[in-house]
Amino acid sequence: MERTTTAAAVAAVLAAAALGLAPHQAQAAPVPAAVVAEQASPELRFHDIPGSGGVTLKGNVFTPAGAEAGRKYPLIVLPTSWGMPQIEYIVQAKKLADSGYVVVSYTSRGFWLSGGQIEVAGPPDVADVSAVIDWALARTPADPDLIGLGGVSYGAGISLLASAHDPRVKAVVALSGWADLIESIYSGRTQHLQAAGLLGAAGFLTGRPGPELQSILGDFLGSRLDREQQMIDWGKKRSASEQVDRINANGPAVMLGNAWGDTIFPPNQYAAFFERLTGPKRLEFRPGDHATAEGSGLLGLPNDTWTNAHRWFDRYLKGERNGVDTEAPVQVKSRGDGGYEGYADWKSVGAGATLKVPLADSEHLFANVDSGANGGVVLLSSVLDQFFQAPPVASIPLLPRAFAAVWQSERQPTARAIRGTVKLHTTVTPTKSDGTFVAYLYDVGPLGIGKLVSNAPYTFHGRAPGQAFGVDLELFSTAYDVPAGHRLALVVDTVDPLYIEHNPTGAQLTFSSPRNDPSYVSVPLREQ
Numbered sequence: 001m002e003r004t005t006t007a008a009a010v011a012a013v014l015a016a017a018a019l020g021l022a023p024h025q026a027q028a029a030p031v032p033a034a035v036v037a038e039q040a041s042p043e044l045r046f047h048d049i050p051g052s053g054g055v056t057l058k059g060n061v062f063t064p065a066g067a068e069a070g071r072k073y074p075l076i077v078l079p080t081s082w083g084m085p086q087i088e089y090i091v092q093a094k095k096l097a098d099s100g101y102v103v104v105s106y107t108s109r110g111f112w113l114s115g116g117q118i119e120v121a122g123p124p125d126v127a128d129v130s131a132v133i134d135w136a137l138a139r140t141p142a143d144p145d146l147i148g149l150g151g152v153s154y155g156a157g158i159s160l161l162a163s164a165h166d167p168r169v170k171a172v173v174a175l176s177g178w179a180d181l182i183e184s185i186y187s188g189r190t191q192h193l194q195a196a197g198l199l200g201a202a203g204f205l206t207g208r209p210g211p212e213l214q215s216i217l218g219d220f221l222g223s224r225l226d227r228e229q230q231m232i233d234w235g236k237k238r239s240a241s242e243q244v245d246r247i248n249a250n251g252p253a254v255m256l257g258n259a260w261g262d263t264i265f266p267p268n269q270y271a272a273f274f275e276r277l278t279g280p281k282r283l284e285f286r287p288g289d290h291a292t293a294e295g296s297g298l299l300g301l302p303n304d305t306w307t308n309a310h311r312w313f314d315r316y317l318k319g320e321r322n323g324v325d326t327e328a329p330v331q332v333k334s335r336g337d338g339g340y341e342g343y344a345d346w347k348s349v350g351a352g353a354t355l356k357v358p359l360a361d362s363e364h365l366f367a368n369v370d371s372g373a374n375g376g377v378v379l380l381s382s383v384l385d386q387f388f389q390a391p392p393v394a395s396i397p398l399l400p401r402a403f404a405a406v407w408q409s410e411r412q413p414t415a416r417a418i419r420g421t422v423k424l425h426t427t428v429t430p431t432k433s434d435g436t437f438v439a440y441l442y443d444v445g446p447l448g449i450g451k452l453v454s455n456a457p458y459t460f461h462g463r464a465p466g467q468a469f470g471v472d473l474e475l476f477s478t479a480y481d482v483p484a485g486h487r488l489a490l491v492v493d494t495v496d497p498l499y500i501e502h503n504p505t506g507a508q509l510t511f512s513s514p515r516n517d518p519s520y521v522s523v524p525l526r527e528q
Helices: 007-017 029-038 086-098 123-139 153-163 181-185 195-207 213-220 225-236 240-250 269-277 292-299 302-318 381-388
Strands: 043-050 054-063 073-079 100-104 142-152 168-177 252-257 282-284 330-333 340-343 354-358 364-366 393-395 406-408 416-420 423-430 433-446 449-460 469-476 478-482 487-493 508-514 520-524
Touching: 043 086, 043 123, 054 086, 054 123, 073 086, 073 123, 073 153, 073 302, 086 100, 086 292, 086 302, 086 340, 100 123, 123 142, 123 153, 142 153, 153 168, 153 240, 168 302, 181 195, 181 225, 181 269, 195 213, 225 406, 240 269, 252 269, 252 292, 252 302, 269 282, 269 406, 292 302, 292 423, 340 449, 354 487, 364 406, 364 487, 423 433, 423 449, 449 469, 449 478, 469 508, 487 520
Parallel strands: 073 100, 073 142, 142 168, 168 252, 252 282, 282 330
Antiparallel strands: 043 054, 054 100, 330 340, 354 520, 364 508, 393 449, 406 487, 416 478, 423 469, 423 508, 423 520, 433 449, 433 487
Protein backbone atom coordinates (compact mmCIF):
# COMPACT_ATOMS: atom_id res chain seq x y z
CA MET A 1 0.00 0.00 0.00
CA GLU A 2 1.41 3.44 -0.89
CA ARG A 3 0.56 7.10 -1.10
CA THR A 4 2.16 8.79 -4.08
CA THR A 5 2.92 12.24 -5.52
CA THR A 6 0.19 14.57 -4.20
CA ALA A 7 -0.23 12.85 -0.83
CA ALA A 8 3.51 12.52 -0.51
CA ALA A 9 4.00 16.18 -1.26
CA VAL A 10 1.48 17.16 1.40
CA ALA A 11 3.09 14.78 3.89
CA ALA A 12 6.52 16.17 3.09
CA VAL A 13 5.29 19.69 3.85
CA LEU A 14 3.83 18.53 7.16
CA ALA A 15 7.06 16.70 7.93
CA ALA A 16 9.08 19.81 7.21
CA ALA A 17 6.89 21.83 9.53
CA ALA A 18 7.24 19.18 12.23
CA LEU A 19 11.00 19.36 11.91
CA GLY A 20 11.01 23.11 12.34
CA LEU A 21 12.21 24.05 8.87
CA ALA A 22 12.03 27.63 7.69
CA PRO A 23 8.66 28.67 6.28
CA HIS A 24 9.97 29.09 2.75
CA GLN A 25 11.17 25.46 2.89
CA ALA A 26 7.84 24.11 4.04
CA GLN A 27 5.34 26.08 1.94
CA ALA A 28 3.71 24.33 -0.99
CA ALA A 29 4.44 25.95 -4.35
CA PRO A 30 1.80 26.71 -7.00
CA VAL A 31 0.89 23.69 -9.09
CA PRO A 32 2.96 24.45 -12.21
CA ALA A 33 6.08 25.07 -10.12
CA ALA A 34 5.37 21.93 -8.11
CA VAL A 35 5.32 19.88 -11.30
CA VAL A 36 8.68 21.31 -12.30
CA ALA A 37 10.05 20.68 -8.78
CA GLU A 38 8.87 17.08 -8.91
CA GLN A 39 10.81 16.55 -12.10
CA ALA A 40 13.97 18.07 -10.60
CA SER A 41 13.79 16.65 -7.07
CA PRO A 42 13.94 13.13 -5.65
CA GLU A 43 10.60 11.38 -5.53
CA LEU A 44 9.15 10.72 -2.07
CA ARG A 45 6.57 8.02 -1.43
CA PHE A 46 5.10 6.67 1.80
CA HIS A 47 4.61 2.92 2.12
CA ASP A 48 3.42 0.12 4.35
CA ILE A 49 6.43 -2.18 4.35
CA PRO A 50 6.15 -5.83 5.42
CA GLY A 51 8.51 -6.53 8.30
CA SER A 52 9.41 -9.86 9.84
CA GLY A 53 6.68 -12.04 11.31
CA GLY A 54 3.91 -10.32 9.37
CA VAL A 55 4.34 -6.96 11.12
CA THR A 56 3.66 -3.83 9.04
CA LEU A 57 6.25 -1.06 9.23
CA LYS A 58 5.41 2.50 8.28
CA GLY A 59 8.08 3.86 5.98
CA ASN A 60 9.00 6.25 3.23
CA VAL A 61 11.20 6.02 0.15
CA PHE A 62 13.21 8.61 -1.71
CA THR A 63 14.40 7.71 -5.18
CA PRO A 64 16.82 9.84 -7.22
CA ALA A 65 15.27 12.48 -9.44
CA GLY A 66 14.83 11.23 -12.98
CA ALA A 67 15.78 7.67 -12.11
CA GLU A 68 16.48 5.87 -15.37
CA ALA A 69 14.55 2.73 -16.23
CA GLY A 70 16.71 -0.33 -15.73
CA ARG A 71 19.41 1.50 -13.80
CA LYS A 72 20.24 0.46 -10.24
CA TYR A 73 21.17 2.83 -7.42
CA PRO A 74 22.87 2.26 -4.05
CA LEU A 75 20.40 1.58 -1.25
CA ILE A 76 20.48 3.08 2.26
CA VAL A 77 18.09 1.85 4.96
CA LEU A 78 17.48 4.06 8.02
CA PRO A 79 15.62 2.58 11.04
CA THR A 80 14.27 5.33 13.30
CA SER A 81 15.50 6.30 16.74
CA TRP A 82 13.72 5.31 19.94
CA GLY A 83 10.33 6.99 20.02
CA MET A 84 10.74 8.77 16.68
CA PRO A 85 8.39 8.52 13.66
CA GLN A 86 9.44 7.79 10.09
CA ILE A 87 9.92 11.47 9.16
CA GLU A 88 12.98 11.67 11.44
CA TYR A 89 15.49 11.38 8.59
CA ILE A 90 13.49 13.05 5.85
CA VAL A 91 15.91 15.95 5.37
CA GLN A 92 19.02 13.77 5.22
CA ALA A 93 17.23 11.13 3.15
CA LYS A 94 16.40 13.74 0.51
CA LYS A 95 20.02 14.92 0.45
CA LEU A 96 21.19 11.36 -0.03
CA ALA A 97 18.68 10.82 -2.81
CA ASP A 98 19.88 14.07 -4.40
CA SER A 99 23.29 12.46 -4.70
CA GLY A 100 22.01 9.25 -6.24
CA TYR A 101 20.76 6.92 -3.51
CA VAL A 102 17.53 5.05 -2.95
CA VAL A 103 16.75 5.76 0.72
CA VAL A 104 14.23 3.83 2.79
CA SER A 105 13.36 5.11 6.27
CA TYR A 106 10.92 3.31 8.53
CA THR A 107 9.47 3.57 12.00
CA SER A 108 10.97 0.82 14.15
CA ARG A 109 8.50 -1.83 15.23
CA GLY A 110 6.42 -1.12 18.29
CA PHE A 111 6.53 2.67 17.86
CA TRP A 112 3.88 5.03 16.52
CA LEU A 113 1.96 3.45 13.62
CA SER A 114 4.31 0.55 12.93
CA GLY A 115 3.02 -2.81 14.09
CA GLY A 116 4.34 -5.14 16.75
CA GLN A 117 5.75 -4.38 20.16
CA ILE A 118 8.99 -2.72 21.26
CA GLU A 119 11.66 -5.43 21.21
CA VAL A 120 14.68 -3.22 22.10
CA ALA A 121 16.76 -4.25 19.08
CA GLY A 122 15.88 -7.89 19.60
CA PRO A 123 15.88 -10.55 16.87
CA PRO A 124 12.59 -9.29 15.34
CA ASP A 125 14.12 -5.80 14.89
CA VAL A 126 17.21 -7.28 13.23
CA ALA A 127 15.02 -9.42 10.97
CA ASP A 128 13.00 -6.30 10.07
CA VAL A 129 16.10 -4.72 8.52
CA SER A 130 16.59 -7.69 6.20
CA ALA A 131 12.88 -7.70 5.36
CA VAL A 132 13.02 -4.00 4.46
CA ILE A 133 16.07 -4.65 2.27
CA ASP A 134 14.20 -7.49 0.52
CA TRP A 135 11.22 -5.23 -0.05
CA ALA A 136 13.36 -2.40 -1.39
CA LEU A 137 15.17 -4.68 -3.81
CA ALA A 138 11.81 -5.89 -5.13
CA ARG A 139 10.03 -2.52 -5.26
CA THR A 140 12.69 0.13 -5.98
CA PRO A 141 15.65 0.52 -8.34
CA ALA A 142 18.03 -0.51 -5.54
CA ASP A 143 21.32 -2.25 -6.30
CA PRO A 144 21.60 -5.55 -4.37
CA ASP A 145 25.39 -5.22 -4.28
CA LEU A 146 25.48 -1.71 -2.79
CA ILE A 147 23.53 -1.63 0.48
CA GLY A 148 24.15 0.59 3.48
CA LEU A 149 22.53 1.01 6.89
CA GLY A 150 22.45 4.05 9.10
CA GLY A 151 20.71 5.64 12.02
CA VAL A 152 20.81 7.65 15.19
CA SER A 153 20.58 6.14 18.69
CA TYR A 154 18.20 3.16 18.48
CA GLY A 155 18.57 3.13 14.70
CA ALA A 156 22.35 2.98 15.13
CA GLY A 157 22.18 0.02 17.49
CA ILE A 158 19.80 -1.87 15.19
CA SER A 159 22.02 -1.12 12.17
CA LEU A 160 25.13 -2.52 13.85
CA LEU A 161 23.30 -5.67 14.91
CA ALA A 162 21.80 -6.12 11.44
CA SER A 163 25.25 -5.87 9.84
CA ALA A 164 26.22 -8.98 11.81
CA HIS A 165 23.31 -10.96 10.37
CA ASP A 166 22.95 -9.72 6.78
CA PRO A 167 26.08 -10.08 4.64
CA ARG A 168 24.55 -7.88 1.94
CA VAL A 169 25.31 -4.81 4.06
CA LYS A 170 28.46 -3.07 2.80
CA ALA A 171 28.51 0.12 4.89
CA VAL A 172 27.13 1.25 8.26
CA VAL A 173 26.90 4.70 9.85
CA ALA A 174 25.95 4.37 13.54
CA LEU A 175 25.52 7.71 15.33
CA SER A 176 24.99 8.07 19.10
CA GLY A 177 24.34 4.38 19.41
CA TRP A 178 25.47 1.53 21.58
CA ALA A 179 27.63 -1.49 20.95
CA ASP A 180 27.44 -2.77 24.54
CA LEU A 181 24.05 -2.22 26.15
CA ILE A 182 25.23 -3.36 29.58
CA GLU A 183 28.18 -0.97 29.69
CA SER A 184 25.88 1.78 28.48
CA ILE A 185 23.22 1.74 31.20
CA TYR A 186 24.77 -0.57 33.83
CA SER A 187 28.42 0.47 33.90
CA GLY A 188 30.21 -0.11 37.17
CA ARG A 189 27.34 -2.47 38.05
CA THR A 190 25.24 0.63 38.63
CA GLN A 191 21.85 1.40 37.10
CA HIS A 192 21.85 4.64 35.11
CA LEU A 193 18.56 5.81 36.56
CA GLN A 194 17.81 8.91 34.50
CA ALA A 195 18.83 7.29 31.21
CA ALA A 196 16.76 4.14 31.75
CA GLY A 197 13.85 6.12 33.14
CA LEU A 198 13.83 8.48 30.17
CA LEU A 199 13.95 5.63 27.66
CA GLY A 200 11.21 3.76 29.50
CA ALA A 201 8.94 6.80 29.65
CA ALA A 202 9.48 7.60 25.97
CA GLY A 203 8.70 4.00 25.09
CA PHE A 204 5.37 4.05 26.91
CA LEU A 205 4.44 7.46 25.46
CA THR A 206 5.25 6.69 21.82
CA GLY A 207 4.98 2.94 21.53
CA ARG A 208 3.92 -0.41 22.92
CA PRO A 209 6.51 -2.03 25.19
CA GLY A 210 6.20 -5.78 25.11
CA PRO A 211 5.90 -7.89 28.26
CA GLU A 212 9.60 -8.82 28.15
CA LEU A 213 10.67 -5.16 28.10
CA GLN A 214 8.23 -4.27 30.87
CA SER A 215 9.57 -7.09 33.01
CA ILE A 216 13.23 -6.23 32.35
CA LEU A 217 12.68 -2.52 33.00
CA GLY A 218 10.81 -3.23 36.22
CA ASP A 219 13.56 -5.56 37.46
CA PHE A 220 16.27 -3.08 36.44
CA LEU A 221 14.77 -0.02 38.10
CA GLY A 222 13.64 -2.14 41.06
CA SER A 223 17.22 -3.36 41.73
CA ARG A 224 16.24 -7.03 41.50
CA LEU A 225 19.66 -8.56 42.12
CA ASP A 226 18.15 -12.04 41.92
CA ARG A 227 17.39 -11.21 38.28
CA GLU A 228 20.73 -9.55 37.51
CA GLN A 229 22.14 -12.34 35.33
CA GLN A 230 18.93 -12.59 33.31
CA MET A 231 19.07 -8.84 32.69
CA ILE A 232 22.71 -9.06 31.63
CA ASP A 233 21.96 -11.97 29.28
CA TRP A 234 19.07 -9.99 27.78
CA GLY A 235 21.37 -7.01 27.18
CA LYS A 236 24.14 -9.10 25.63
CA LYS A 237 21.73 -10.44 23.01
CA ARG A 238 21.18 -6.83 22.00
CA SER A 239 24.85 -5.80 21.91
CA ALA A 240 26.89 -5.69 18.71
CA SER A 241 30.03 -6.18 20.82
CA GLU A 242 28.84 -9.75 21.41
CA GLN A 243 28.63 -10.29 17.65
CA VAL A 244 31.75 -8.48 16.48
CA ASP A 245 33.20 -11.67 14.97
CA ARG A 246 30.18 -11.97 12.68
CA ILE A 247 30.45 -8.30 11.73
CA ASN A 248 34.13 -8.74 10.92
CA ALA A 249 33.36 -11.84 8.86
CA ASN A 250 30.81 -9.87 6.81
CA GLY A 251 33.27 -7.00 6.49
CA PRO A 252 31.08 -3.87 6.28
CA ALA A 253 32.76 -0.46 6.48
CA VAL A 254 31.64 0.92 9.87
CA MET A 255 31.56 4.57 10.91
CA LEU A 256 30.78 5.29 14.57
CA GLY A 257 29.97 8.73 15.96
CA ASN A 258 29.17 9.80 19.50
CA ALA A 259 29.38 12.70 21.96
CA TRP A 260 31.75 12.87 24.92
CA GLY A 261 28.90 13.68 27.29
CA ASP A 262 26.35 11.14 26.05
CA THR A 263 24.38 10.36 29.21
CA ILE A 264 22.50 7.45 27.62
CA PHE A 265 25.23 5.64 25.67
CA PRO A 266 28.60 6.83 27.09
CA PRO A 267 31.60 6.82 24.72
CA ASN A 268 33.79 4.15 26.35
CA GLN A 269 31.80 1.21 25.02
CA TYR A 270 31.90 2.59 21.45
CA ALA A 271 35.69 3.05 21.59
CA ALA A 272 36.20 -0.50 22.87
CA PHE A 273 34.00 -1.86 20.07
CA PHE A 274 35.82 0.22 17.45
CA GLU A 275 39.15 -1.30 18.45
CA ARG A 276 37.80 -4.81 17.79
CA LEU A 277 36.59 -4.07 14.26
CA THR A 278 38.93 -5.34 11.54
CA GLY A 279 37.33 -3.88 8.42
CA PRO A 280 37.29 -0.26 7.21
CA LYS A 281 36.30 1.84 10.21
CA ARG A 282 36.06 5.37 11.53
CA LEU A 283 35.38 6.74 15.02
CA GLU A 284 34.31 10.33 15.73
CA PHE A 285 33.83 11.93 19.17
CA ARG A 286 32.56 15.48 19.67
CA PRO A 287 31.20 17.63 22.50
CA GLY A 288 27.54 17.17 23.36
CA ASP A 289 25.01 14.75 24.79
CA HIS A 290 22.89 12.02 23.33
CA ALA A 291 22.22 12.69 19.60
CA THR A 292 22.98 16.40 19.95
CA ALA A 293 26.12 16.24 17.83
CA GLU A 294 24.09 15.22 14.76
CA GLY A 295 20.75 16.75 15.79
CA SER A 296 21.10 19.96 13.78
CA GLY A 297 21.74 17.92 10.65
CA LEU A 298 18.32 16.28 11.00
CA LEU A 299 16.89 19.78 10.65
CA GLY A 300 18.89 20.49 7.50
CA LEU A 301 21.51 22.72 9.13
CA PRO A 302 25.24 22.35 8.37
CA ASN A 303 26.58 19.47 10.42
CA ASP A 304 30.00 17.81 10.42
CA THR A 305 28.64 14.45 11.52
CA TRP A 306 26.22 14.12 8.62
CA THR A 307 28.74 15.52 6.15
CA ASN A 308 31.13 12.72 7.07
CA ALA A 309 28.31 10.17 7.05
CA HIS A 310 27.57 11.08 3.43
CA ARG A 311 31.28 10.87 2.59
CA TRP A 312 31.42 7.44 4.20
CA PHE A 313 28.51 6.13 2.13
CA ASP A 314 29.90 7.73 -1.01
CA ARG A 315 33.25 6.02 -0.51
CA TYR A 316 32.00 2.52 0.29
CA LEU A 317 28.79 2.35 -1.74
CA LYS A 318 29.62 4.54 -4.75
CA GLY A 319 33.36 4.02 -4.80
CA GLU A 320 34.19 7.72 -4.74
CA ARG A 321 37.78 8.60 -3.87
CA ASN A 322 36.83 11.42 -1.51
CA GLY A 323 39.65 10.92 0.98
CA VAL A 324 37.58 9.77 3.94
CA ASP A 325 39.43 6.45 3.98
CA THR A 326 42.87 8.09 3.93
CA GLU A 327 42.21 10.36 6.91
CA ALA A 328 43.16 9.27 10.41
CA PRO A 329 40.42 6.78 11.39
CA VAL A 330 39.89 8.33 14.84
CA GLN A 331 38.71 11.94 14.81
CA VAL A 332 38.11 13.75 18.10
CA LYS A 333 37.13 17.28 18.95
CA SER A 334 37.91 18.74 22.35
CA ARG A 335 35.20 20.23 24.54
CA GLY A 336 37.10 23.52 24.26
CA ASP A 337 37.53 25.71 21.20
CA GLY A 338 39.97 23.51 19.28
CA GLY A 339 39.45 21.78 15.96
CA TYR A 340 39.58 18.11 15.11
CA GLU A 341 42.51 15.89 16.01
CA GLY A 342 43.29 12.74 14.06
CA TYR A 343 44.71 9.52 15.52
CA ALA A 344 45.67 6.17 14.06
CA ASP A 345 43.61 4.26 16.62
CA TRP A 346 41.87 4.75 19.95
CA LYS A 347 44.83 3.82 22.13
CA SER A 348 46.85 6.60 20.48
CA VAL A 349 44.41 9.26 21.71
CA GLY A 350 45.92 9.38 25.18
CA ALA A 351 49.37 8.14 24.21
CA GLY A 352 51.25 11.16 25.47
CA ALA A 353 52.44 11.63 29.04
CA THR A 354 50.26 10.37 31.88
CA LEU A 355 49.57 12.67 34.81
CA LYS A 356 49.39 10.50 37.92
CA VAL A 357 47.76 12.17 40.90
CA PRO A 358 48.42 10.32 44.19
CA LEU A 359 45.48 9.84 46.57
CA ALA A 360 47.65 9.62 49.63
CA ASP A 361 45.35 10.71 52.44
CA SER A 362 42.78 8.34 53.87
CA GLU A 363 39.20 9.65 53.56
CA HIS A 364 36.12 8.52 55.49
CA LEU A 365 32.58 9.10 54.17
CA PHE A 366 29.07 8.80 55.52
CA ALA A 367 26.81 7.49 52.76
CA ASN A 368 23.26 8.39 51.66
CA VAL A 369 23.82 12.17 51.47
CA ASP A 370 24.41 14.11 48.24
CA SER A 371 27.49 16.24 48.78
CA GLY A 372 26.69 18.61 45.93
CA ALA A 373 29.08 16.98 43.49
CA ASN A 374 27.15 15.29 40.70
CA GLY A 375 27.19 14.48 37.00
CA GLY A 376 24.37 16.84 36.06
CA VAL A 377 21.06 16.11 34.35
CA VAL A 378 20.55 13.70 31.47
CA LEU A 379 20.27 15.45 28.06
CA LEU A 380 20.77 18.89 29.59
CA SER A 381 24.13 19.35 31.29
CA SER A 382 26.25 18.11 28.40
CA VAL A 383 24.25 20.26 25.97
CA LEU A 384 25.15 23.32 28.04
CA ASP A 385 28.75 22.17 27.87
CA GLN A 386 28.49 21.66 24.10
CA PHE A 387 27.15 25.11 23.27
CA PHE A 388 28.31 27.27 26.17
CA GLN A 389 31.24 25.32 27.64
CA ALA A 390 29.31 25.25 30.91
CA PRO A 391 29.61 21.77 32.43
CA PRO A 392 28.30 20.95 35.93
CA VAL A 393 30.27 22.78 38.60
CA ALA A 394 30.97 22.44 42.31
CA SER A 395 32.75 24.61 44.83
CA ILE A 396 35.47 22.19 45.84
CA PRO A 397 36.46 23.95 49.12
CA LEU A 398 32.81 24.01 50.23
CA LEU A 399 32.03 20.33 49.64
CA PRO A 400 31.13 18.81 53.04
CA ARG A 401 34.01 16.47 53.91
CA ALA A 402 31.77 14.16 55.92
CA PHE A 403 30.02 13.21 52.65
CA ALA A 404 32.69 13.88 49.99
CA ALA A 405 36.28 12.68 49.73
CA VAL A 406 38.53 15.21 48.00
CA TRP A 407 42.08 14.98 46.68
CA GLN A 408 43.75 17.72 44.64
CA SER A 409 46.82 17.90 42.44
CA GLU A 410 49.40 20.63 42.45
CA ARG A 411 48.73 23.63 40.23
CA GLN A 412 49.55 22.72 36.65
CA PRO A 413 52.49 24.75 35.33
CA THR A 414 51.28 24.43 31.74
CA ALA A 415 47.97 23.71 30.00
CA ARG A 416 46.99 20.04 30.01
CA ALA A 417 45.09 18.41 27.16
CA ILE A 418 43.24 15.47 28.70
CA ARG A 419 42.46 12.88 26.04
CA GLY A 420 40.94 9.45 26.51
CA THR A 421 39.97 7.56 29.63
CA VAL A 422 40.85 8.67 33.16
CA LYS A 423 41.40 5.70 35.51
CA LEU A 424 40.98 5.49 39.25
CA HIS A 425 42.76 2.93 41.43
CA THR A 426 41.90 2.90 45.11
CA THR A 427 41.20 0.74 48.16
CA VAL A 428 37.75 0.77 49.79
CA THR A 429 36.68 -0.49 53.20
CA PRO A 430 32.88 -0.60 53.71
CA THR A 431 30.87 -0.94 56.88
CA LYS A 432 28.10 -2.72 54.97
CA SER A 433 28.18 -5.52 52.42
CA ASP A 434 26.64 -3.41 49.64
CA GLY A 435 27.36 0.10 48.49
CA THR A 436 27.76 2.66 45.72
CA PHE A 437 30.12 5.55 45.15
CA VAL A 438 30.64 7.96 42.27
CA ALA A 439 34.02 9.37 41.26
CA TYR A 440 34.32 12.82 39.66
CA LEU A 441 37.30 14.55 38.11
CA TYR A 442 37.17 18.36 38.25
CA ASP A 443 39.18 21.17 36.68
CA VAL A 444 39.59 23.58 39.59
CA GLY A 445 40.22 27.28 38.96
CA PRO A 446 41.86 29.85 41.27
CA LEU A 447 38.60 30.49 43.16
CA GLY A 448 38.04 26.82 43.91
CA ILE A 449 35.20 26.36 41.41
CA GLY A 450 35.51 22.94 39.81
CA LYS A 451 34.24 22.23 36.30
CA LEU A 452 33.33 18.60 35.72
CA VAL A 453 35.76 16.78 33.45
CA SER A 454 34.32 13.27 33.81
CA ASN A 455 32.66 10.87 36.23
CA ALA A 456 31.66 7.23 36.68
CA PRO A 457 29.73 5.16 39.24
CA TYR A 458 30.77 1.98 41.02
CA THR A 459 28.58 -0.47 42.95
CA PHE A 460 29.55 -3.53 44.98
CA HIS A 461 27.52 -6.33 46.54
CA GLY A 462 28.33 -9.12 48.94
CA ARG A 463 31.52 -7.65 50.39
CA ALA A 464 32.59 -8.46 53.94
CA PRO A 465 32.02 -5.42 56.20
CA GLY A 466 35.29 -4.04 57.52
CA GLN A 467 37.38 -5.82 54.91
CA ALA A 468 39.27 -3.69 52.38
CA PHE A 469 39.18 -4.42 48.65
CA GLY A 470 40.76 -2.84 45.59
CA VAL A 471 38.83 -0.93 42.95
CA ASP A 472 39.84 -0.07 39.39
CA LEU A 473 37.34 2.25 37.74
CA GLU A 474 37.41 3.85 34.30
CA LEU A 475 35.74 7.25 34.12
CA PHE A 476 33.83 8.16 30.96
CA SER A 477 36.22 9.03 28.14
CA THR A 478 36.63 12.69 27.26
CA ALA A 479 38.72 15.40 25.63
CA TYR A 480 39.13 18.38 27.94
CA ASP A 481 41.69 21.18 28.06
CA VAL A 482 42.85 22.29 31.52
CA PRO A 483 44.28 25.84 31.64
CA ALA A 484 47.70 26.49 33.11
CA GLY A 485 47.56 27.31 36.81
CA HIS A 486 44.52 25.13 37.48
CA ARG A 487 44.41 22.05 39.66
CA LEU A 488 42.76 18.69 39.10
CA ALA A 489 40.55 17.38 41.88
CA LEU A 490 39.19 13.89 42.38
CA VAL A 491 35.96 13.90 44.38
CA VAL A 492 34.11 10.81 45.58
CA ASP A 493 30.65 10.76 47.11
CA THR A 494 27.80 8.27 47.40
CA VAL A 495 24.71 9.91 45.87
CA ASP A 496 24.10 11.19 42.34
CA PRO A 497 20.66 11.71 40.74
CA LEU A 498 21.96 10.14 37.51
CA TYR A 499 22.33 6.73 39.17
CA ILE A 500 20.63 4.31 41.55
CA GLU A 501 22.69 3.93 44.73
CA HIS A 502 22.87 0.86 46.93
CA ASN A 503 24.11 2.22 50.25
CA PRO A 504 22.18 0.82 53.23
CA THR A 505 21.12 3.26 55.93
CA GLY A 506 24.08 4.18 58.10
CA ALA A 507 26.66 2.90 55.62
CA GLN A 508 30.17 4.37 55.69
CA LEU A 509 33.08 4.05 53.27
CA THR A 510 36.79 4.54 53.88
CA PHE A 511 39.16 5.21 50.98
CA SER A 512 42.79 4.44 51.80
CA SER A 513 46.17 4.18 50.10
CA PRO A 514 48.11 1.17 51.40
CA ARG A 515 51.87 1.44 51.17
CA ASN A 516 52.10 -1.74 49.08
CA ASP A 517 49.22 -0.69 46.79
CA PRO A 518 48.98 3.11 46.65
CA SER A 519 45.86 4.79 45.36
CA TYR A 520 45.98 7.21 42.43
CA VAL A 521 44.08 8.69 39.52
CA SER A 522 45.73 8.34 36.12
CA VAL A 523 45.01 11.13 33.62
CA PRO A 524 45.97 10.53 29.96
CA LEU A 525 47.33 13.55 28.09
CA ARG A 526 47.63 14.33 24.41
CA GLU A 527 51.08 13.89 22.95
CA GLN A 528 52.57 17.35 22.40
